[in-house]
Amino acid sequence: MNSFHYYLPVKVHFGIGSLGNIGDEAITMGKRAVIVCGKKSMKENGAIDQLIHLLEEKGVEWILWDGVNPEPEVEVLNQALLQIKDEKVDLVIGIGGGSTLDLGKALALLAEYPDKAEVYFGSQGVQKLNKPGIPYIAIPTTAGTGSEVTNNSVFINASTGLKQSIASPFMFPKAAIIDPDLTKGVPPKVTAASGMDALTHGIESYLSRGANDITKTLAYQSIKLISRSLKRAYDHPGDMEARADMAEGSLMAGMAFGNSGLGIAHGISHPLGYHFHIPHGVANAMLLPKALKFNREVAKIEIATLYECFFAENKANYSMELKVDAVISHVEELARQLNIPQSLETLGVKKAAFEQIALESFSSRSIKYNKREATVQDVMEILEEIY
Numbered sequence: 345m346n347s348f349h350y351y352l353p354v355k356v357h358f359g360i361g362s363l364g365n366i367g368d369e370a371i372t373m374g375k376r377a378v379i380v381c382g383k384k385s386m387k388e389n390g391a392i393d394q395l396i397h398l399l400e401e402k403g404v405e406w407i408l409w410d411g412v413n414p415e416p417e418v419e420v421l422n423q424a425l426l427q428i429k430d431e432k433v434d435l436v437i438g439i440g441g442g443s444t445l446d447l448g449k450a451l452a453l454l455a456e457y458p459d460k461a462e463v464y465f466g467s468q469g470v471q472k473l474n475k476p477g478i479p480y481i482a483i484p485t486t487a488g489t490g491s492e493v494t495n496n497s498v499f500i501n502a503s504t505g506l507k508q509s510i511a512s513p514f515m516f517p518k519a520a521i522i523d524p525d526l527t528k529g530v531p532p533k534v535t536a537a538s539g540m541d542a543l544t545h546g547i548e549s550y551l552s553r554g555a556n557d558i559t560k561t562l563a564y565q566s567i568k569l570i571s572r573s574l575k576r577a578y579d580h581p582g583d584m585e586a587r588a589d590m591a592e593g594s595l596m597a598g599m600a601f602g603n604s605g606l607g608i609a610h611g612i613s614h615p616l617g618y619h620f621h622i623p624h625g626v627a628n629a630m631l632l633p634k635a636l637k638f639n640r641e642v643a644k645i646e647i648a649t650l651y652e653c654f655f656a657e658n659k660a661n662y663s664m665e666l667k668v669d670a671v672i673s674h675v676e677e678l679a680r681q682l683n684i685p686q687s688l689e690t691l692g693v694k695k696a697a698f699e700q701i702a703l704e705s706f707s708s709r710s711i712k713y714n715k716r717e718a719t720v721q722d723v724m725e726i727l728e729e730i731y
């Protein structure tokens with residue numbers, strides 16, 4: 345008989361035009377908000393102006409903090425913390441891609457804590473983060489990370505040289521507003537990488553040791569939505585049906601993996617990203633087919649079930665082996681069609697770094713959730729395969 349836990353205390357608004365809910369949500373949570381965003385795109389396309397207008401309409405005061413850069417170091421978070429503690433804000437609103445949403449999330453929680461952010465890294469940090477911060481509203485502008493519904497945020501810890509997580513049950517956003525309209529200006533390269541990240545979330549969650557019936561249902565539907573619309577959104581950035589599928593798929597994948605955990609592809613993609621600046625989604629896209637091959641003997645039924653998500657026609661006469669083969673080559677082919685690089689060598693990775701990357705893969709939580717137990721040697725072999 346089944347027995348599991350599932351926890352997701354985030355109010356979700358989804359749909360084109362759903363940004364319009366921000367004023368009503370914000371005013372119930374605070375009077376003075378800090379808007380966390382990146383330096384450019386959301387300002388240039390008018391989304392920040394729209395957000396400010398909607399807040400002012402409801403009488404919410406605001407300040408802007410636009411210091412987010414891709415893959416932020418923890419020091420950036422410390423600087424933001426110092427500034428907002430002076431400004432006496434009582435609400436954080438993050439609008440942007442994964443790094444921005446992660447930074448906003450940590451900022452809102454640590455605003456109520458005395459120490460520098462480094463103190464809260466890792467599992468000891470989880471124990472220390474035992475009370476709520478100030479409320480946080482997350483507004484994603486890419487379809488990929490699922491950060492709007494998860495309770496951790498990733499930073500580069502300059503003192504250890506690792507990408508590390510700050511996580512807590514108190515770190516969930518209070519609300520997430522997923523408006524696919526905000527993703528239509530995302531360039532194809534980013535659509536491809538973030539979309540493959542979302543697909544990897546869905547698939548790794550479905551296969552994870554931590555999966556349960558709820559996470560599997562969410563993951564399955566996310567894979568279906570992403571599989572039917574990722575290439576379309578890449579080819580036709582203004583296709584709002586495809587954008588909506590991607591935004592919903594990414595959201596549902598986040599709702600799944602936040603509870604189930606991920607797998608070996610995510611374990612390896614973090615050190616690859618940190619040491620060689622390979623975008624997270626690109627690393628995952630390269631690793632995903634290899635992760636499926638690595639898991640196939642222990643996850644044959646699950647992978648064969650996913651056949652239905654990728655192929656409309658029902659091949660009832662196909663054997664399980666044929667379905668597994670078809671899923672793996674389809675995922676590989678999709679990355680190729682999205683013009684995602686296929687080899688580590690072309691991205692400047694040196695073979696001499698393989699051992700260190702492999703060792704560091706085991707410092708993430710993701711690899712512990714991989715269906716088949718992996719060794720350092722296994723990771724080295726996977727790296728060799730994508731070299």
Ligand SMILES: [Fe+2]
Nearest residue numbers: 489541545624
């Ligand atoms: Fe990811």
